[in-house]
Amino acid sequence: MKMNIIVLAKQVPDTRNVGPDAMTPEGTVNRSALPAIFNPEDLNALEQALRLKDQNPGTTVTVITMGPGRAAEVIREAMYRGADGGYLLTDRAFAGADTLATSYALSVAIKHVAPGADLIIGGRQAIDGDTAQVGPQVAEKLGLNQITYAEEILSCQDGKIVVRRHIDGGVETVESALPCVLTVNGSAAACRPRNAKRVMKFKRALAPMELKPGTAFADLPYADQYEKRPFLKIGQLTCADVDADLQQCGLSGSPTKVKAVENIVFKTKESKVLTGSDEDINGLMQELLASHTIG
Numbered sequence: 062m063k064m065n066i067i068v069l070a071k072q073v074p075d076t077r078n079v080g081p082d083a084m085t086p087e088g089t090v091n092r093s094a095l096p097a098i099f100n101p102e103d104l105n106a107l108e109q110a111l112r113l114k115d116q117n118p119g120t121t122v123t124v125i126t127m128g129p130g131r132a133a134e135v136i137r138e139a140m141y142r143g144a145d146g147g148y149l150l151t152d153r154a155f156a157g158a159d160t161l162a163t164s165y166a167l168s169v170a171i172k173h174v175a176p177g178a179d180l181i182i183g184g185r186q187a188i189d190g191d192t193a194q195v196g197p198q199v200a201e202k203l204g205l206n207q208i209t210y211a212e213e214i215l216s217c218q219d220g221k222i223v224v225r226r227h228i229d230g231g232v233e234t235v236e237s238a239l240p241c242v243l244t245v246n247g248s249a250a251a252c253r254p255r256n257a258k259r260v261m262k263f264k265r266a267l268a269p270m271e272l273k274p275g276t277a278f279a280d281l282p283y284a285d286q287y288e289k290r291p292f293l294k295i296g297q298l299t300c301a302d303v304d305a306d307l308q309q310c311g312l313s314g315s316p317t318k319v320k321a322v323e324n325i326v327f328k329t330k331e332s333k334v335l336t337g338s339d340e341d342i343n344g345l346m347q348e349l350l351a352s353h354t355i356g
């Protein structure tokens with residue numbers, strides 16, 4: 062079955078390698094101190110999409126990412142691994158989006174670029190915001206079924222998908238009609254590596270905003286290149302391009318405000334070694350009750 066698959070991928074700061082300079086004094090993320098990477102579970106999601114593409118000739122895998130110009134890097138990375146292309150959803154009006162505004166923007170973009178998509182696959186969770194809300198919210202906004210915590214697509218044919226989910230205490234096998242939204246766990250199969258031939262083919266694939274004066278690619282004759290080699294063009298979409306309601310985008314569409322982010326580094330003097338004795342356990346319970354951690 063020939064399918065049209067959308068993969069949602071986010072570029073995130075590598076919060077797995079947080080050092081003391083990871084936060085600014087104002088409590089925001091110091092992005093320059095953390096390398097920008099492909100959100101790890103989005104790579105698991107991409108692999109599931111690419112497996113379907115391998116099994117179903119003629120299937121297309123298109124990546125959508127919302128972020129600044131540099132986020133086009135995740136689209137190129139996905140193309141190196143087998144995706145057909147992608148769209149960078151980028152506009153000042155999208156800045157400061159919480160999960161509600163993010164899922165709104167992604168859902169209008171999906172309606173715009175792939176109104177007949179069979180499957181929308183994302184990671185379970187992004188490692189910076191850590192909410193795991195975006196996938197389910199996209200499904201809700203598009204009025205589609207959703208399967209979360211997916212670990213493996215067991216079959217996908219005749220308008221139906223069967224998926225093994227990893228849930229607390231076991232696994233579950235579920236079936237859904239297509240189209241549907243899937244969010245994939247980090248415990249799913251790892252993404253295949255870059256393919257050297259694809260790296261050579263797509264290393265100069267760029268979104269138009271990456272061609273701005275002052276950027277590394279500014280002097281390349283890309284208007285010509287895009288004509289001759291359309292596969293080098295990464296799509297770029299603004300709020301207006303996807304006909305998004307400005308009130309539902311970015312800060313104005315975001316009821317959640319992150320007031321502060323604290324970088325907590327535990328020091329030895331703040332830890333306590335307890336035995337399993339009644340006395341120690343009682344003492345711990347008293348402390349936790351007194352600090353309102355429990356109770």
Ligand SMILES: Cc1cc2nc3c(=O)[nH]c(=O)nc-3n(C[C@H](O)[C@H](O)[C@H](O)COP(=O)(O)OP(=O)(O)OC[C@H]3O[C@@H](n4cnc5c(N)ncnc54)[C@H](O)[C@@H]3O)c2cc1C
Binds near residue numbers: 069070125186187
């Ligand atoms: C420290 C911190 C705390 C935050 N706390 C909250 C909060 O409590 N409530 C809130 O609403 N927002 C919060 N945010 C904002 C939130 O991170 C962003 O709104 C973000 O755009 C989406 O949420 P997420 O990263 O949690 O995504 P998740 O819901 O964890 O992401 C799930 C999947 O959705 C897809 N996806 C998510 N974002 C994008 C994107 N930009 N482009 C393409 N695909 C995407 C990916 O496939 C991803 O794996 C917080 C941000 C930070 C940095």
